[in-house]
Amino acid sequence: MLNYSSAALLATSTYLSSVVSMLLRNVIFARILSPDSFSVALTFGLVITLTEQFGVISHELYMQRAKDGDELSFQATLQTINLVRGLILSLTLLTFAPLLNDFFRIPSDLFDYRFLAVIPLINGLRHLDPQRLHRQNDFSKSARIGITADLSSILVALLCALIWQSHWAFFVSFLFRHTMSTTLSHWWATRPFQLGFDKPLAFRLLAYSLPLMIFAAMKYLGTELDKVLIARFSGLAAFTLYFMSLMITANAANIITLGLNKIFVRRISEAKQSELSYVAASNGVIILYLSLPLLLSIIFFGESIIHLVFGSQYTPIQRLIPVVVCLVAVRQLSLWLNQLVVGRFETKLVLYAEMARIALLLALLPWIVMQEHIILFVLGFVACEWSFVLFMSIKLAKHIKGIKHLTAKLSAIVFCYLASFWALYEFTTEMTLLSKALLYVPTVSISLLLFYLKSITCREQTHNFINWVTRKGQHINRKF
Known part of the structure; x- marks a missing residue:
């Protein structure tokens, strides 16, 4: 590899x-x-x-x-x-x-x-x-x-x-x-x-x-409309609290997904047809291997971070963190599938999947706006992200062998992790910051270890990274 x-x-x-x-x-x-x-x-x-x-x-x-x-x-x-x-x-x-x-x-x-x-x-x-x-x-x-x-x-x-x-x-x-x-x-x-x-x-x-231009406009509606709606219907104060929660959570995960985006797109564009399934699988599992532990960190410390970083005048909204984590986790799968299309296939495939997301959003929007509750806004967008992932995997099945099975497997991993994340959030709500820190270390270690033991790709890339850091360290030592 x-x-x-x-x-x-x-x-x-x-x-x-x-x-x-x-x-x-x-x-x-x-x-x-x-x-x-x-x-x-x-x-x-x-x-x-x-x-x-x-x-x-x-x-x-x-x-x-x-x-x-x-x-x-x-x-x-x-x-x-x-x-x-x-x-x-x-x-x-x-x-x-x-x-x-x-x-x-x-x-x-x-x-x-x-x-x-x-x-x-x-x-x-x-x-x-x-x-x-x-x-x-x-x-x-x-x-x-x-x-x-x-x-x-x-x-x-x-x-x-x-x-x-x-x-x-x-x-x-x-x-x-x-x-x-x-x-x-x-x-x-x-x-x-x-x-x-x-x-x-x-x-x-x-x-x-052109398809990506239309897709970008629809993607904005699918991924940014929540902020716009909250700013309009719940007021700028509620929008600010939501923005802070999303800033902490989404940026943590996007460090991985968007940071590796151009590399993964290049790998897809250069892969032979017979290698596509393998490259797609390795890209997907690496994204989850790196992003899910970061989201786990947000579950443990997110609300404390918001309070400590932004100040006491901004009071976090209860249970907003785990809902935002759900949204961001499913978006990692959406971005992974989007990379496959952008790197190799006609970009209109993304447009079709985005239309499915928008259709579900339009069906849910009247009820969401009427409720005027931030949690419901986010849950509605989580459902839309799942629809994007499902529809995109169906479209890609004609081009990449086994992609539907692979998407189902990665989705199952995300779902299991999110269920455990929510349970951990409820379990640690009343804990002190020190108690959370003591529980966090073994929990995140187990998360990484599961990927390391179950995935050859994760093991190989972990060893590659360690070897690269070791060589860099030796090179620096020789200079001094």
Whole structure:
């Protein structure tokens, strides 16, 4: 099996840097700003995510997949398309900003969402050369860019919060992070930034990305609508509490799934047809091997973390943590199946599965909105995630032998772990933090050991990682 520990560590460290810096920035703002100002600031991320998802063209993923993705003309065309995309998204935000103010019930004199239109334009000017190097499993420059921008943005966030002490501090920090990332992408590029247009390539990219563009819009509805609905119907205060719970939980798991995403997509794209089942299985089991113990950590300490990190003015919602953990765990399976499609097959397969998710959501939505309870919002989205996993596995069965059986097996693992997670949550609710810590160590050890003993893939990759760390340690010792 391919030893991808080195590339995986760099890709994961980049995402980890982003997650940690975002968490630290939010901690700074949550503690220095008033709860009302912090709630307004959190909607900025919702709006930018909405804009980016509805305008996604998946150019970076296509660069990994295309045979001519290393050519200069290919890169120039993608950079032109990315710039045009940024301009269109900026104009869209300028046009619809008043509707956003009405939707979130935030007066324009408090904050005008038209100010956010500059963000997509900045992102459209990004140099794609660091992403091109991912074709060779070289994530070093992307890691340097991400980590440098993230570390500097933390300092800027602190300075802004101390100076303004309002949501404008968040906006300036937000703007700085995107500007720094784009600037560094040019600074550390190995090729000059060029624009160009290859018409056949543009049509190829369009054919590849159009289903994903529709899928991204539907995915936003499937995975982000919960935040939007809570912000609209339960108020910004409830939205803030939910955002904090999800931030802790989802980012912990996404460190694994999204950090390894480009590596796993590349493995799928390069695998022979006869190897697809094996590669799919190894990708899936590695994701669960690494993400489930992290979710177990959230079950033990999540509510205490929210209280300790964000402050006593933000009281956690009882039983919200285990429900959010359920949602995030099932999303790991959804992301795994999505990787298989993006790396190898027609992206319209994702669109079909997303339509199944949206259909169930539309059926559940009237009842969920009427109840106006955050727990029910999340449970509804858990059901939608299961429908996505089921439908996608059925569609992939025509292309990957045994995928339905593999999906059922991994789903059973997730279900059993979630049942034990919920039981542990109820059992440890009244425990002290010290008692939880003492129980946590053997519990997470058992979780890892079960995967290690039952999976050859987990054993091989654990040994590969240990050997890689050992070699790095020896190399450092020789230097000193």
